[in-house]
Amino acid sequence: MAQVFTWLLRIAGTLVALIVLAIVMMYYLGTRSLPDYDDVLDVPYLNAPVEIVRDNANVPHIFGSNDEDVFYALGYAHAQDRLWQMTLMRRTAQGRLSEVFGRETLDIDNIMRRLDIYPLAVASLEAQDERTMRILRAYATGVNARLDQVNDEALGRGAPEMFLFNAPVAPWRPADSMAIIKLMGVRLARHLDTEVMRARMIKALPNPERIIDILPDAPGTGTAALPEYAHLLGPPAHFAGRSDIHTHPLSPFAPAEMAGASNVWAAAPSRSASGGTLLANDPHLGFSAPGIWYLARLELQSGGVIGGTIPGMPIVLTGRSDRLGWGLTSAGMDDQDLYLEELHPENKDEYRTPSGFKKLTSRKSIINIKDEPPVTITMHWTDNGPVLPGRLYNLGDVMQPGHAISLSWTLLSPNDTSMMAALRLMEAQSVEEGFALMEDYIAPAQNLMLVDAENIGMKMIGAMPRRDARHETQGRLPSYGWKEENRWQGTFPYASNPEFIAPAGGILGNTNNKVVERPFPNHVSFDWGDTQRVKRWQRLMQAREVHTRDSFIEAQLDAVSTSARTLLALIGTELWFTGEAAEEGTPLRRRQRALSLLAEWSGEMNEHMPEPLIYSAWVRSLQLRMVQDELGPLAVELTHVEPLFIERAFRDVEGASVWCDVIQSQPIETCADMARLALDDALIWIGENWGQSLETLRWGDAHQATHDHPVLGDVPLLRYFVNIRQSTNGGDNTLQRGLTRGYGDNPFANVHGAGYRGVYDFADPDSSVFVTSTGQSGHFLSRHYDDMAQLWRRGEYIPMSLDEDLARAGAVGVTTLRPAP
Template sequence: MAVIFRWLMRLAAFLIVLSVVLVALVYWLASRSLPEYDDDITVRGLTAPVEIVRDNANVPHIFGASDEDVFFGLGFAHAQDRMWQMIMLRRTAQGRLSEVFGSATLNIDRLLRRFDLYTLSVQSVEALDDQTRAALQAYAAGINARLAQINSEALGRGAPEMLLFNAPMAPWRPADSLAIVKLMALQMSGHLEAEVIRARTSLALSDDARLKDILPDFPGSGIAALPEYAALVPGVPRHAANIPLDPHPLSPFKHMAFAGASNAWAAAPSRSASGGTLLANDPHLGFSAPAIWYLARLELESGGVIGGTIPGLPVILSGRSAALGWGVTSAYVDDQDVYIEELDPDDPQRYRTPEGFKKFRSRASIINVKDADPVTLTLRWTENGPVMPGSHYNLAAITPPGHVASVNWTMLTGRDRSLAAAMGVMRAQNVQEALAAAEGYVAPAQNLTLVDRETIAMKTIGDMPRRDAAHQSQGRLPSFGWVAANRWQGILPYEANPEFIAPSGGILGNTNNKIVDRPFPDHVSFLWGDTQRIQRWKRLMQSRQVHTRDSFIEAQLDTVSPTARALLPLIGAELWFTGEAAPDGTPERQRQRALDLLAGWSGEMNEHLPEPLIYAAWLRALQDRLIRDELGLLAEEFDHVEPLFIERVFRNIDGAAAWCDVRQSAPVESCSDMARLALDDALIWINETWGDQLESLRWGDAHQATHDHQALGGVPVLRHFVNIRQSTSGGDNTLLRGRTKGSGPDPFFNVHGAGYRGVYDFADPDSSVFITSTGQSGHPLSRHYDDLAQLWRRGEYIPMSLDAGLARAAAVGITRLYPADKTR
């Protein structure tokens, strides 16, 4: 027995030592790819030395003899810190994820190939001006110089993920950057899904008048009545099964609830306490680790610029120079249309057009799949756009037999000059120059907010389709592709895009709200991203005669929900303070406790309070009870509360209170009944998930920001090292927007919000500030992987200075790049 024990001890010791050795080996291999920031490196492709000074937040300040050399330095810095992220963005746009991840990402690749983004990006390179092409070529050379260094010095293949997934990286090309622009447009699009959901909801509702309740028109003047979809496209079943979106974290296809958002506001000198213009911007995208944003400063021939970049793109997308500040918000321009294309009954390779049947434009595309046979797709295009599979956003549910669905979209062009326009804005010296530079911008459509030292302005940039006034569905529903009136008539002139320059009130802003009220076909959009945040913004802006940098920061971080303040008195009108005190332990008593808490609540979605969780769970349960019997499985698509719907129902606007009655039940339920039952549902869910001590609940426990690694975030053990989770305030309808997940066991996880925040003060430009949600590095072993995350969570910022001396004074390292063909 003693001998066995000794051998077991020896075996245990051996296994422990072996484990330590293996962990040390893995750490050593992974750490080889950590960049050395204090280094002198000889590279090819430079004309003169470049200096990359990294300040104490690891923000690179890049100095060179020419713009091309500066862009070279940015490419090198991006590749040092975000190599894996750039590879994944490029592979996604190319439809080549399955080469690395196998069949798990095959559906993503199938869809991306059908859009043919990369082919269009290659074509678009030739449409660019010489200056932009030179910048892209220099930027690509900088990335490739880092690749060459990794290969020559055996630097762990550039990123730990490269060791795990064996994802070789081809040299970077200018078209790769353009493909990322198109990929961002894809992630920020929502009109395709909106058309399908409107059509499916129209089919599912027995009362056509109720469509305007659940899919309400945004406040403003009335919109002409649309045909009911079943009449427009006969032969479609009224109910069809849901085909869920691919849940893979690398998928760029998101529900329209996550189709882009953002905040931006500006103050003229007359409304600024310091007498200088002010600008605040916080673009909203899906959270990830690392964040999509990367902070950088470029010293260009036109002057220094600093702000937020996206790795893979050589441009400051939101930021400032000494003379100009610029910010972007999603414009929600209706730049997509779904078409129902009729197949020739005698030849399914032909489809109907206004001139008769024509052959599809088609070609084969081969997808290589890791550990599986290659898959060959036949890509088909009509005159309207690419043919989509029926599984994409449930297109099959609204496509009659003998037809297919195609999509027209402004982004599907081989003459995309969006990146050139963005670079023109970055180089502009005043508002008028920036507005002129933005004319070539195509997609994704944005509201560009601008300030120089005297003027503020906002302009919708991006192509707006010219539609025929006789369009059958006004672009709100899928329409027949062979009807000439349904087809686009080209693109509206840039002058037709909404524009606001130097408003008399001295304040302008956008929270993705409706900005113009123009009749179709000059309407811009029927779908907007916000009806709620704008109300709080107006109150905050009008509450002060003059604003400061700090008041703009206060507005960015505001967590008061105007939705909660408006809806709670409505839905609880017959529940507050009614009835006798119920015995402890009963559902009635729990309901009274919840109502007592909500009665004294200000509507602040603070992470430390219980009321936001009770409110959010109640509204979620209420909407589900109201729509479930009418919509059936389609109710799953409405996984975020629509405040206008709840308000219409409880105010009984145009008979909307009909939603409160459950059709399948014998009694007639009132809206008060539904509110009470929904509150009980919410409390049961809270009890089962978080316990029955309501006063001890924390909204932040349910509303965790999920900065998850897209490839490793679901891997056991590793996920604890690569994911960044944070308790956060805010919610779906607060200016500090934390868009909730909406589905699954954690419906209130914060998954979409301001990964970048910037506030620019032109009375004292160096007092401007910015922050991102994680850190500069994408390497999990770097101290800069998450060093900005806690600052972001607490609502803190770091300085945005163009003072080179300040950057050098606290530099964490200076990388000097020298041309290989010149002596130092």
């Protein structure tokens, strides 16, 4: 027995030693790819030495004697910190994810190939001017210099993920950067999904005219410039299931509610306490680890530029120079149209056009799949655009027999000069010059806010489709592609895009809200991204006669929900004081406790409070109760509450209270009945998931920001190292936006928000600040992987200074790139 015990002990000891050795080996291999920021490297194709000074937040400040060398160094820095992220985005744009991840990403590759994103990016190179091509080539060469260094010095393949997902990394090409700007456009698109959802709901509703309730038009005439301060003094004011392609962590196809959003606002000197212009911007995208944003400073011949970049592109997308600041929000422009294409009944390779049947343009493409035989697909195009598969946004539900569906989209241009325009903007010296330079910008459509030392302005940039006034659906639903009146008639001139410069009130802003009221076809869009945040923004901007950098920061971090304040007053009208006695432990007593908490609540979606969770669960349950009998299985796809819908129903706008009656029941239910039943549903759900004590609930426990690694985030044990989770304020309709997931075990997880925040003060530009939601590095063993995460969560920022001495004073390293002999 003693001998057996001795052998068991030896075996156990050996296993432990092997496990420890394996962990040590993995750690060693992983750390090999950690960048050395104090380095001197001889690299090819560089004209003169370049310095990359990393400040104490690991933001690279790049100094060179010419612009091409500076962009070369930016490519090198991006590849140092985000190589895996860059190669993953490139594969997504190319439709080549399945080579690494197998069949689970085949649908994504299939659709990306059919959209032709990468070939269109290659074709667009011909449309760029020579300076843009020099920059793209220099940037690509800088990326490849890092790849060469990784190979020559055996630096752990450049990233830990490269060991786990072994695939060759091709050299970076200028077309790759062009493809990534198009990929971002795919992530920001919302109108394709909206068209399909509208069509599916109309088919499901007993009364299709009630679509105006559940998918309401944005009210009002549009908000951008606020009027003069003195004028606003006053009191406060039967379907297939949802396709899982949209929930895959690598999918760029986001549902409409998850498409890009953002906030941006500016103050003229007349509304600034410092006497200089102010600008605040926080673009909203889906969270990930690392985040999409990468901070950088470039010292160009025209002057210093600092702000947020996206690895893979040589552009400061949001930031400032000494003379100009710029910020972006998703414009909401309707730049997509779906078409039902009639196929020839005897020859499916032909489709109907205004002049008769015509042969589809076709091309085959081979998708290689890891550990499986390749798949060959045949891609088709009509005059209107690529033919799409039914898997995308449930297009199959709106197809008609004998038809296909094609897509017109400004992004699908083979002459896309958006990169060229964005590069020029970094050298602009004034608001007027900046807007003039963006005429060549095509897609994705954005609201561009510019401020110089004396002026502020906002203009919608991007090509706006020109539709015929006789268009059958006005672009709101799929239309017949063979009818001439439904086809695009080119695009509007750039001058017709909405523009606001030097408003009398001195304040400009956008929260993805409606900005103009125009008749079709000059309307810009029927569907905008926000109807709620803008109300709170108006209140905050007009609550002060003058603003400061700090007041703009307060607005970015404001977590008060205007929709909560409005809806609670409506849905709780007949519930606040029932006058009924209730014993402890009964549903009625629990309902009374919840109502008592909500009655004293300010509407602030604070992470430490219980009321946001009670409110969110209540209105979510309420909307589901109101729509499930009319929409059936489609009801669960309304993953987020539409405040305008609930408000219309409870105010009985145009008979909308009919939604509160359950069609299948004999009694006629009122909206008060629905509110009471929904509150009970919500309290039961809260008790089952978060505990019975309402007073001890915390919104932040449910509303955790989920910065998850897109490929390692679900791996047991490893997920604790690669995922970043944070308790957060905010909600779907707050300025500090924390859009909830809307489905699953925790529908209130925070999955989409401001991955970048910046506030710029042109009275003292070096007092400007910015921050990202994770950190600069994409390497999860780096201390810079998540070193900004807690700053971001607490609403803190880091300096955005162009002072070279400050950057060098706290530098974590200086990398010198020298021309190779």
